[in-house]
Amino acid sequence: xxxxxxxxxxxxxxxxxxxxxxxxxxxxxxxxxxxxxxxxxxxxxxxxxxxxxxxxxxxxxxxxxxxxxxxxxxxxxxxxxxxxxxxxxxxxxxxxxxxxxxxxxxxxxxxxxxxxxxxxxxxxxxxxxxxxxxxxxxxxxxxxxxxxxxxxxxxxxxxxxxxxxxxxxxxxxxxxxxxxxxxxxxxxxxxxxxxxxxxxxxxxxxxxxxxxxxxxxxxxxxxxxxxxxxxxxxxxxxxxxxxxxxxxxxxxxxxxxxxxxxxxxxxxxxxx
Amino acid sequence: xxxxxxxxxxxxxxxxxxxxxxxxxxxxxxxxxxxxxxxxxxxxxxxxxxxxxxxxxxxxxxxxxxxxxxxxxxxxxxxxxxxxxxxxxxxxxxxxxxxxxxxxxxxxxxxxxxxxxxxxxxxxxxxxxxxxxxxxxxxxxxxxxxxxxxxxxxxxxxxxxxxxxxxxxxxxxxxxxxxxxxxxxxxxxxxxxxxxxxxxxxxxxxxxxxxxxxxxxxxxxxxxxxxxxxxxxxxxxxxxxxxxxxxxxxxxxxxxxxxxxxxxxxxxxxxxxxxxxxxxxxxxxxxxxxxxxxxxxxxxxxxxxxxxxxxxxxxxxxxxxxxxxxxxxxxxxxxxxx
Ligand SMILES: Cc1cc2nc3c(=O)[nH]c(=O)nc-3n(C[C@H](O)[C@H](O)[C@H](O)COP(=O)(O)OP(=O)(O)OC[C@H]3O[C@@H](n4cnc5c(N)ncnc54)[C@H](O)[C@@H]3O)c2cc1C
Ligand SMILES: Nc1ncnc2c1ncn2[C@@H]1O[C@H](COP(=O)(O)O)[C@@H](O)[C@H]1O
Numbered sequence: 001x002x003x004x005x006x007x008x009x010x011x012x013x014x015x016x017x018x019x020x021x022x023x024x025x026x027x028x029x030x031x032x033x034x035x036x037x038x039x040x041x042x043x044x045x046x047x048x049x050x051x052x053x054x055x056x057x058x059x060x061x062x063x064x065x066x067x068x069x070x071x072x073x074x075x076x077x078x079x080x081x082x083x084x085x086x087x088x089x090x091x092x093x094x095x096x097x098x099x100x101x102x103x104x105x106x107x108x109x110x111x112x113x114x115x116x117x118x119x120x121x122x123x124x125x126x127x128x129x130x131x132x133x134x135x136x137x138x139x140x141x142x143x144x145x146x147x148x149x150x151x152x153x154x155x156x157x158x159x160x161x162x163x164x165x166x167x168x169x170x171x172x173x174x175x176x177x178x179x180x181x182x183x184x185x186x187x188x189x190x191x192x193x194x195x196x197x198x199x200x201x202x203x204x205x206x207x208x209x210x211x212x213x214x215x216x217x218x219x220x221x222x223x224x225x226x227x228x229x230x231x232x233x234x235x236x237x238x239x240x241x242x243x244x245x246x247x248x249x250x251x252x253x254x255x256x257x258x259x260x261x262x263x264x265x266x267x268x269x270x271x272x
Numbered sequence: 273x274x275x276x277x278x279x280x281x282x283x284x285x286x287x288x289x290x291x292x293x294x295x296x297x298x299x300x301x302x303x304x305x306x307x308x309x310x311x312x313x314x315x316x317x318x319x320x321x322x323x324x325x326x327x328x329x330x331x332x333x334x335x336x337x338x339x340x341x342x343x344x345x346x347x348x349x350x351x352x353x354x355x356x357x358x359x360x361x362x363x364x365x366x367x368x369x370x371x372x373x374x375x376x377x378x379x380x381x382x383x384x385x386x387x388x389x390x391x392x393x394x395x396x397x398x399x400x401x402x403x404x405x406x407x408x409x410x411x412x413x414x415x416x417x418x419x420x421x422x423x424x425x426x427x428x429x430x431x432x433x434x435x436x437x438x439x440x441x442x443x444x445x446x447x448x449x450x451x452x453x454x455x456x457x458x459x460x461x462x463x464x465x466x467x468x469x470x471x472x473x474x475x476x477x478x479x480x481x482x483x484x485x486x487x488x489x490x491x492x493x494x495x496x497x498x499x500x501x502x503x504x505x506x507x508x509x510x511x512x513x514x515x516x517x518x519x520x521x522x523x524x525x526x527x528x529x530x531x532x533x534x535x536x537x538x539x540x541x542x543x544x545x546x547x548x549x550x551x552x553x554x555x556x557x558x559x560x561x562x563x564x565x566x567x568x569x570x571x572x573x574x575x576x577x578x579x580x581x582x583x584x585x586x587x588x589x590x591x592x593x594x595x596x597x598x599x600x601x602x603x604x605x606x607x608x609x610x
């Protein structure tokens with residue numbers, strides 16, 4: 001099978017520096033890792049390859065540092081790794097990202113059978129790139145897949161959607177986004193990782209290499225604009241209570257009893 | 273102003289009618305309520321869509337909850353929820369009527385459906401919003417969480433239309449059912465040239481287990497390693513029972529078998545959004561806290577005042593977790609008596 005996995009590098013830290021002017025993240029400052037759901041998508045691809053044979057191309061769009069996760073993908077068993085990196089591509093929303101990834105897939109592996117994405121990323125969390133990439137590539141697709149099975153040219157998928165356990169099928173080529181519930185990812189040995197970093201090759205392509213329409217990529221190609229980014233926790237009062245447990249609990253009810261009662265849906269003044 | 277314009281040219285805010293799991297899934301009604309507020313500010317009408325077969329009850333519901341107009345496509349060929357078919361229908365309708373704003377509930381279905389609609393229309397979409405507002409220029413300001421809710425981003429779609437958002441269930445309160453409300457119902461027949469669905473539904477089985485209980489709970493009592501033992505952890509269940517809430521757990525607790533896998537809250541488990549969250553003996557690792565960002569009010573109990581969980585809390589109780597739990601049980605029993 002000719003498999004394509006889209007993987008994204010996300011910041012590994014929880015404290016994130018962002019640029020208040022542009023409202024975008026200073027990604028270069030944060031240490032990166034492979035997005036967890038992308039790791040599961042790669043694992044699903046590796047298992048399909050184990051069963052059916054085939055070839056895995058890992059593609060990532062991001063800054064030069066994102067080559068790291070592509071080396072890791074190679075160490076884990078991907079056959080080819082391509083980084084789409086160009087300042088023109090930076091700051092794109094899902095519309096621009098799905099266009100860019102779609103064009104790259106057409107250019108690099110026009111004969112793909114299946115594209116695998118993560119169900120969502122841990123930084124932007126949109127879960128939109130997969131479904132939009134289906135439209136870009138004009139292929140059938142299913143999001144949040146937990147289990148995959150290939151039978152001839154048909155893909156059979158299982159997923160949980162809004163309380164329904166669904167079994168779906170589609171003819172290939174197609175696209176799936178993979179959840180983190182199944183396909184527990186393997187990890188590369190340190191030796192394997194070292195070797196991959198030294199010997200494996202990640203191809204880097206720019207917007208020009210891909211003949212991309214400049215009006216459809218990066219900030220220019222994005223329909224949305226980020227106006228402001230802020231930490232919601234800052235708004236919290238953070239009342240600290242300490243001392244004897246009995247007193248604390250009493251104070252808790254005195255000051256926040258209404259809040260608790262509201263959630264319980266009962267009046268808490270039954271006290272004599 | 274509105275009266276002088278004819279209906280075709282009046283601005284409108286649309287809500288996609290996501291009626292599956294109707295009794296648990298109130299997000300469409302919540303969005304109709306928010307749309308009504310926003311529409312008042314930009315002089316727009318509120319419209320809803322209903323796609324499916326034998327769906328009249330929902331049409332009535334949506335009018336009773338604020339929709340001025342409902343576009344209905346009722347046909348046995350579209351009786352099953354299908355992302356691609358419903359997306360094609362939505363695009364077809366949006367192209368005819370050019371709404372300003374299109375809102376979709378952030379259900380699993382909505383979060384797959386809306387991106388396809390937005391892409392087909394080449395417009396912007398903001399995912400899983402926790403806030404919607406209108407700014408001075410009349411633009412929709414969409415507040416969405418990022419980085420596991422550690423950040424909130426305000427996003428706008430300045431030029432393209434419609435402005436689209438998926439919105440997290442539970443953010444807005446539905447307007448009470450108004451039996452006297454009247455609205456316009458436009459029944460459309462299924463377009464002939466609708467593309468055939470390329471994804472086939474083989475089977476769909478409703479899950480009746482506790483699947484959503486933790487996610488939907490208004491109160492969650494969550495315990496971490498700091499509870500110390502299975503015996504003590506069980507006190508949390510008693511507290512949760514008294515409060516009519518559910519018990520959640522961190523990963524070490526699940527690994528220690530103090531709680532089942534289905535109680536796991538976090539990146540690898542469930543995402544919760546209770547009105548009140550009580551966190552006992554939890555350090556506040558990102559893999560856990562990423563899933564509690566929807567909690568309105570957090571009470572954390574920890575011996576260590578410097579724990580991350582304590583920093584995230586509205587009320588940080590510096591005390592022994594189990595002692596506090598027992599004292600709360602005692603106090604609650606007093607309050608709930610009689
Ligand atoms: C890939 C990955 C996925 C993960 N997914 C999840 C997930 O989905 N959910 C999850 O929860 N974790 C997850 N984890 C684990 C996570 O990183 C943390 O290890 C875990 O959340 C910590 O649980 P804890 O707070 O109960 O334990 P600890 O971090 O050990 O914290 C215990 C806390 O209890 C306090 N304490 C101790 N004794 C007492 C006492 N007597 N009274 C009061 N307080 C006391 C301590 O001060 C401390 O703050 C994941 C990790 C990885 C690597
Ligand atoms: N920059 C990117 N490079 C490669 N794949 C991406 C990129 N952004 C998103 N994806 C894919 O789309 C999935 C969902 O991302 P998102 O819509 O950002 O939540 C990810 O798990 C990836 O598979």
